[in-house]
Amino acid sequence: MKLIWYVASFFTIFLILINNPKATSLSGFSDQGRIFNSTRSTQKSLQIVIAIHVVAFFSLTILFALYSQV
Structure with a gap:
């Protein structure tokens, strides 16, 4: 369960x-935005x-x- x-x-x-949320794409870890192209709807989906x-x-x-106290 802990796993x-x-x-x-x-x-x-x-x-x-x-x-x-301030970026136009999900390329926060890389300089190339080709892998993680993002639109407003994918940002909203990611936030959900x-x-x-x-x-x-x-x-x-x-x-x-709760169950550890029992």
Whole structure:
């Protein structure tokens, strides 16, 4: 169960790091924008995915905190 929590946390951190709302593309880590061409709709989709992963991460954290006290 903790493995799922670790994977969710690392994936959430990765998504947050590649998200740059001020950039015109997702090429934050490279100078070439060919790989991560982005439009406004993909930025919005990425933000929705990030929000879902953040909620999942906090839900897993609460579940682990509740079940670890039992």
